[in-house]
């Protein structure tokens with residue numbers, strides 16, 4: 001009997017090692033891993049450059065307090081600002097901490113302008129921003145909130161695509177609109193380019209900050225460094241996590257200078273955030289992903305994969321309802337509950353993970369090979385043919 005808190009419906013499957021796109025189970029089986037820690041291992045398992053970075057750093061220094069300068073963090077922050085809209089970076093340890101901090105900096109910005117009541121955050125109902133108290137309130141999911149009341153004030157929600165309701169909910173007290181450019185847990189739902197552009201315009205018009213949660217869709221996952229780049233919009237605040245650590249827990253909030261200026265020494269902090277060990281891994285991840293050729297290859301290969309998935313959809317129009325997503329943040333939406341399908345894929349040694357709306361998420365590492373995509377396609381095809 002496990003002594004772990006039973007807050008997950010865990011599979012009995014466990015692993016002894018991983019290499020690139022593959023995992024090797026403790027009972028001697030090889031699996032193609034298209035979960036990758038839920039879009040975390042952006043460069044696959046046991047990436048040699050990441051191993052080298054962490055080994056090197058581990059012999060020097062693991063952790064120092066943020067009371068001191070951390071050169072590895074200075075370097076990573078500089079890189080992130082150089083390659084993005086941001087002027088400043090706040091490191092955190094996870095996605096939920098990053099979205100929490102994003103909410104904090106948005107509120108603090110208006111507070112510093114003397115607008116103390118401009119603090120409400122508008123979000124999509126049943127989106128996913130993490131599991132802290134603020135993050136579950138932001139996500140607006142009844143299921144996630146169950147037993148964790150009281151509901152905290154300061155959050156408003158509209159249904160995905162309900163622009164009218166969204167505009168109605170905007171008041172003089174709205175500080176920020178926080179959305180995922182692609183809803184991950186919500187079922188790989190892409191916010192169309194035109195909507196993101198309109199959202200930006202609306203935020204400008206109403207003096208509201210645009211917070212784009214790129215925890216799941218950022219850091220190369222969609223073939224651009226950030227998913228919002230597909231729409232050519234410039235956000236104000238962007239929480240990231242998952243892919244930036246390549247398997248090491250890192251979160252961060254990117255923000256423009258005007259917002260950064262409202263945060264003062266002491267207004268936010270975290271013991272572990274941005275420690276040298278984390279930062280050395282983050283630097284090695286960014287150095288590999290922020291590379292034109294690497295990102296272009298994601299776009300090219302993922303297009304092939306999406307095309308092939310659509311061919312399978314066409315072949316099995318009664319099983320597959322939709323192929324969703326961008327790059328390697330992909331979903332196969334079924335007409336029925338997807339649990340059986342996911343288990344059949346697992347039996348054939350392809351690991352995938354569920355999302356809302358009967359969606360099976362496919363999250364290969366960003367350096368997945370074409371031959372590995374072909375293995376996955378064959379397995380998906382086979383499962384469809386025998387359903």
Ligand SMILES: Cc1ncc(COP(=O)(O)O)c(C=O)c1O
Pocket residue numbers: 038094095096097099128129130131180184185213214215216217241242
């Ligand atoms: C869009 C988004 N935001 C926030 C989070 C929370 O991240 P974490 O689980 O690291 O706290 C997630 C996690 O899946 C996510 O997908």
